[in-house]
Amino acid sequence: MGELLGTTVELQVTNVAHGGVSVARLDGRVVFVADSLPGETVLARISSDDHQSFWRAETVEVLEESPHRRLHVWKAAALDRDPDRRAGGAEFGHIDLPWQRELKRQVLVDSLQRFARLENHPALEVQVEAVEGDDAANGLGWRTRVSLHVDDDGFVGPYAARSHRVVTVDALPLATQAVEYASPLDERLLGTDRVDVVSDGRRGARVVVGSAPAGKPIVERVGEREFRLDELGFWQVHHGAARTLTEAVQQQVLPELFDPSAANLDLYGGVGLLAAALIDRFTPDVRIESVESDASATANAEFNLRDAANASAATARVDRYLGQLQRDASTAERQALARASVIIDPPRAGAGKLVVASLIDLHPAQVVYVACDPVAFSRDLAQFSAGGYELRSLRAFDLFPHTHHVEAIGVLTPR
Numbered sequence: 001m002g003e004l005l006g007t008t009v010e011l012q013v014t015n016v017a018h019g020g021v022s023v024a025r026l027d028g029r030v031v032f033v034a035d036s037l038p039g040e041t042v043l044a045r046i047s048s049d050d051h052q053s054f055w056r057a058e059t060v061e062v063l064e065e066s067p068h069r070r071l072h073v074w075k076a077a078a079l080d081r082d083p084d085r086r087a088g089g090a091e092f093g094h095i096d097l098p099w100q101r102e103l104k105r106q107v108l109v110d111s112l113q114r115f116a117r118l119e120n121h122p123a124l125e126v127q128v129e130a131v132e133g134d135d136a137a138n139g140l141g142w143r144t145r146v147s148l149h150v151d152d153d154g155f156v157g158p159y160a161a162r163s164h165r166v167v168t169v170d171a172l173p174l175a176t177q178a179v180e181y182a183s184p185l186d187e188r189l190l191g192t193d194r195v196d197v198v199s200d201g202r203r204g205a206r207v208v209v210g211s212a213p214a215g216k217p218i219v220e221r222v223g224e225r226e227f228r229l230d231e232l233g234f235w236q237v238h239h240g241a242a243r244t245l246t247e248a249v250q251q252q253v254l255p256e257l258f259d260p261s262a263a264n265l266d267l268y269g270g271v272g273l274l275a276a277a278l279i280d281r282f283t284p285d286v287r288i289e290s291v292e293s294d295a296s297a298t299a300n301a302e303f304n305l306r307d308a309a310n311a312s313a314a315t316a317r318v319d320r321y322l323g324q325l326q327r328d329a330s331t332a333e334r335q336a337l338a339r340a341s342v343i344i345d346p347p348r349a350g351a352g353k354l355v356v357a358s359l360i361d362l363h364p365a366q367v368v369y370v371a372c373d374p375v376a377f378s379r380d381l382a383q384f385s386a387g388g389y390e391l392r393s394l395r396a397f398d399l400f401p402h403t404h405h406v407e408a409i410g411v412l413t414p415r
């Protein structure tokens with residue numbers, strides 16, 4: 001180990017892997033290659049050879065190029081920059097947009113087959129759908145929030161790919177115009193290590209340096225509804241994502257299983273976006289509780305759902321909240337939970353074993369799972385399946401063009 005680090009090798013790239021890299025083999029060993037495409041032959045520099053089962057490499061030259069290769073949409077992340085100085089966050093920016101979605105589809109389907117053990121299942125026919133307007137914009141200008149970093153000399157920029165090294169850039173093509181314009185890319189900031197630039201929910205953007213006290217809340221609009229959130233509180237990143245997810249949840253939730261008086265839940269609820277989707281899909285009388293660990297987001301959820309008399313918001317970790325329900329719920333409440341529709345929208349790590357086990361035990365009528373990581377999602381699906389649930393529908397969305405991320409929504413019901 002260590003002897004090949006930094007050397008350049010020729011690799012035949014065969015297929016895409018999870019995480020924005022592709023797979024090649026060197027003397028039988030798997031090498032994950034950045035900035036390449038399946039079907040290509042590349043010269044790549046070994047950047048990590050200390051792992052038993054795989055190594056990592058960064059493309060420095062393409063010898064045989066895929067027909068899907070394009071000039072990178074971000075000069076700062078292109079091949080002609082040294083791999084150590086290539087900006088991170090746009091790892092599919094060298095691929096044409098429809099092919100990016102095809103690669104995301106392959107990763108999702110592969111995860112469903114390997115980790116959720118789906119075979120001959122209609123969900124394997126899933127396509128990755130574009131957000132309205134993205135094709136016309138070539139997948140640019142969608143990021144409503146960016147986190148930039150500041151190095152010891154005060155230079156501001158994103159981290160280089162797969163590192164914590166700040167690189168300077170002169171543009172942020174994935175960001176909305178307002179966010180890009182407001183970003184202090186050519187300033188030197190001392191005394192801080194982070195700058196967040198966030199859409200103000202209208203046409204402007206706010207710059208939050210370091211851990212400055214939170215400014216006025218931001219108001220985002222989705223259809224007819226307004227959502228109040230903290231400046232640095234969670235909100236879907238793509239300007240069209242909140243609407244896309246709202247409409248998808250409303251379309252996929254099974255109306256024949258929806259009971260407005262059941263103990264419906266919006267787990268990992270943020271400021272109440274998806275609870276509102278159900279309220280607006282069915283009736284303002286829907287009983288639903290949004291559960292979220294960030295107290296300030298919960299307060300905003302309560303405010304955002306104030307027109308729905310039977311909606312509430314609780315600050316809690318989802319695992320603890322469900323554990324408490326398992327321990328303390330009365331028989332009547334257990335029955336109300338068994339009739340419930342439960343949305344879960346966890347962070348990248350997925351819901352995890354404890355949460356899925358609790359849900360299986362509480363046995364809701366349907367689970368609408370909004371997933372931002374296909375592997376974590378598929379592992380949770382496997383557990384749901386072993387616990388008697390089946391996947392009834394699946395859609396996937398390209399909410400992060402030019403990155404490897406893909407969002408999926410699956411509906412599960414007891415088999």
Ligand SMILES: C[S@@+](CC[C@H](N)C(=O)[O-])C[C@H]1O[C@@H](n2cnc3c(N)ncnc32)[C@H](O)[C@@H]1O
Nearest residue numbers: 234268269270273292293294317318345346347
């Ligand atoms: C992917 S976001 C979804 C938010 C919301 N559904 C939306 O679409 O705007 C996940 C949310 O879960 C919260 N969260 C993370 N871990 C949690 C946990 N263990 N328990 C409760 N909430 C958690 C985060 O603060 C974040 O607001």
